[in-house]
Amino acid sequence: MRLRTRLTAWYAGVFLIAGVALIALNYWLLAAWLPTDDWVAVADARRAMPMDTYPYGATLEAAQLPADTQVLSGELVKTNTLSGFIWQSAIALVVAAIIAVWLGWVVAGRVLEPLHSITTTAHRLEAERLDQRIELDGPPDELKELADTFDGMLDRLASSFDSQKRFVANASHELRTPLAVQRTLIEVALGDPGASDEIRRLGAHLLDTNERSEKLIDGLLLLARSDRGLASRELVWLDEIIDDEVESCASLAASKEVTFDVSTRQFLVEGDPVLLAQLIGNLLRNAVLYNKPGGTVSVRLQQELVVTNTGPTVPAEAVPGLFEPFRRLRDRTGTAGSGLGLSIVQSVARAHQGSAKARPNGGGGLVVQVNLPETGVRQPS
Incomplete structure (x- = not known):
């Protein structure tokens, strides 16, 4: 639940508690004031005569009363009056509560407006754009x-x-x-x-x-x-970078007897082409180095980039640690890697407002999924 909603609920709750307490106090005072033992003359069966028409304690003859007069007990008058008071007060309280909720929502929005400014400024910040400031005007609260x-x-x-x-x-x-x-x-x-x-x-x-x-x-x-984030951004075709990096890794794959299976579509992102090339290059080199002779590296680019290899079995509990610097599986220590490959992949993905995650491949190896935000620029046909 958002803070504005909670504040509105608090305002309405406090109002309702105060309203119920006020109604209860008025009910008690009215009940103490209304008579119970005296008889009260009522001029019309449909409309009660004012209470001060006949003073309390006055003795009246029946002949003195109008012909359409009804005489009711004080207990009945008290019951009817208190019942009408409760119903009218409840209706008034509901109407006032609705107004209080609306006013509470408006007031909460005004109170939280500076927090929205802080949040908006924080969203605009990046490591390379720390020039934004809130500079909030107002009283020193x-x-x-x-x-x-x-x-x-x-x-x-x-x-x-x-x-x-x-x-x-x-x-x-x-x-x-x-x-x-x-x-x-x-x-x-x-x-x-x-x-x-x-x-x-x-x-x-x-x-x-x-x-x-x-x-x-x-x-x-x-x-x-x-x-540190991105110093500059430009439009980059991710599928073209994949083709270039696959070609760069061809000799390494041939030496390891590993083949590539590539399927991509045109995918435009906004970012740093050098860092994106490093992200894809690290993924491909890792997939080749930690593979088995005769294995394959599958590269798929549709809604996300998915790189799958057919290397040794990777325990599921060990996968999260592979994204930490210098963390490698025990059977990978004999490779030429430095243990930074997936750390760089994750860092570059985050710098581009994306994410990277991995899971064990069913037949051995690793499946790495990289989500990068695709731009809304119209792609050429």
Whole structure:
């Protein structure tokens, strides 16, 4: 139930409690005031005479009364009066309660309007668009204090993200340069004609380690970039990216004796083409690396992107952990992966207002489903 509805219900409930209490008090006062033992003369059977026409305690002869006069007991008059009071009060209370509900709904909307401004501003925020502020006008009440606190938090977040951007940019250069120098030195040493077999084996091992380190750094930087959100957006044909990445993975698939089964349709999204290429490339490379010889990788793009492989059996309880950085199944540790593939997939999907999830494939392997919002731009025929 929404807060506005709850507030309206509270307003109406308090009003009803107060109304019932007021009716009960009036009922008690009226019951105490009405006579019970005296006889009351009524001028007409259809209309009661005012109570002060004949004073209490007055003795009247029957001949003094009009011919159409009826004489009723005080108890009957009291019962009829209280019954009419209850019915009229109940009707008035229902009508007033309806009005109170309407007024409560209007007042609750006015009270919660600043909260809607805060929510709208929060929805517009992204890691690359922290320039939005609420700047709520009004008296210095609790809502004004909340809006000012939110604006202050955004100022601190903007400063923090700016620092992170600078760190990622510097780390990208500082971490890659030493690895590039190391790789060059190893390749020069291996190119020496006088290098012994032992040095060549050691150099090959160092080159492999260097390559793993470069991939790990690239993955971490890419993960940091996607976690920060999108700096810019453009229209991207997802099906074309899939075709390009399948072609890029063809040699790897051939070496692993894995075949691709691709079925796509035209699918237009708004986002970063580099990050989307990394998302699809990671999915395809994971599906090939963690497959079995002679296996297949199925790629389907309809309402969502679904990539399925035929690798080893994956326990259902282990699937959620595969999206965490550096988490791999025990039988996957011998691969060349860094454990960041599905983490990057999930991070990139979130940066594009999408989602990624996985489940075990029935015959072994994994099924990864990626939902990305398709744009409303008209697609070419």
